[in-house]
Amino acid sequence: MTSIFATVGYFEPWWIQVIKGILIFVIGLSIVPVILILERKLIGRFQARYGPNRVGPYGLMQPVADIGKLLGKEQFRPRTSAGLLFAVAPMISIMSAVATFAIIPFGNVQDIFGTPVGLYGIDVSIGPLYVFAFGAIAFYGLMLGGWASGSKYSFLGAMRSAAQLVSYEVSLGLSLVGVVFTAGTLSLTGIVEAQAGMWYIVPQIVGFLVFMVAGFAETNRTPFDLSEADAELVGGYNTEYGGGRFASYYFAEYLSVLVVSGIAATMFLGGWLLPFGIDPPGWIDPFVVLFKTFLFVVLFIWIRATIPRLRYDQLMSFGWKILLPVATVNALVTAILVVATH
């Protein structure tokens, strides 16, 4: 029987799925402070300074202090804002980021005390589509947040991110099409296993570059952080936000950096696979994935320290005139090669 819904291979007892759900939330939200301090420390080094080094040993408690400060603040809401949406928008942002985090495979199915457990939230048969679906929902978080604030800067920032996300989501999708063609499956674990011979960063180098550029745009990171553009838009869509809600936006932004890095590691760097035929025991797999993910996180930070923000028309013309044709040609060539070699 064919279902109209995507098929998800549930083979685990329900309580393991509950535990996994909680674990993903806990791990996701505890990695974010690590990225925060890593970013501030690294940006500092890139700019020939130390970065935060006063709070705790080596300043490692800085994100805790930051988050504590934000959560301790008053929940302020502008008079012109649309009440419910103003409160819901940050939640949409953070929810969609966590939901995307659920499908990053941290390892294959492991036998833990006689129970088979997949080291991922869910292994959906539509992997990349799921990512794009929740990426599109995350866009509502920004858009509604900017609109509900009732402020022109927020609204301008939200409009910009809307145009930006729409432009770059196409290229992001097309860049992964090549990988999906080559692997012959949409399941992320399947894609990882298909990379056993060679990581897709080698045959899909063009797709990888397009994916990284579009990924920077999707996460609103420099050089595509036009939606925030401190200089001209104050803070973009989160101008009117403060306290816990701002912290949620902040968390969601860094969580989406983590997610895009995780997807890139899965799609192009072979997930939990190690090169040269090294086959470690299964419990090492999550650490391999985390290591590869953090390589990309460091790349995100490095780029942020290096490249200035693009102008808006440059952003649009780059997305539509360069990135999209390159991604399309890459997908076409891959398709032709896959058909020709089979």
Added chain:
Amino acid sequence: MTWSPGDDVVEVQRGPEPGGAGGAYRAFGETLRGLKTTFMRIVEGPVTVQYPEEKVPVYPRFRGRHKLHRFEDTGLEKCVGCSLCAAACPADCIRVVAAENTPENRISAGERYAAVYEINMSRCIFCGYCEVACPFDAITMGHDYELSDYNRGDLIFTKEMLLAESLERTPLRTEDE
């Protein structure tokens, strides 16, 4: 006769036209160059001076907080209360009230001495004109620049404070630095 621009012509060096495939290629190359530039900053290490713990040494002629001086042999104050420093001060932050020396109560080497000598550090601009104006080298600029305080009143330095051996809070630059 046509006008000849001669030597006035300035050749403007223009880069290649932006856009197109070449532009994308160059942008990619320049991005890599930028990444290398920022990476070299990590290799070089931070240039930060961790201020409260370590301080940049000052030069000998640095103009910090003032000092009043005594004669080293007799212990008498050099200041004779002439108020030339107060007259020279552009910020009008020095207040001098002079009094006569008497044989029983000899404080300075001259006829008169400064009974009151106050410098308002919250107004002082550290120009050093007082040092230049002083005929007896009684007032000089020291090296201390850490002068912040919680009350404005505490920033009015009296004669006793200016005469006292100041805390050596600021390192002095050595010859070869």
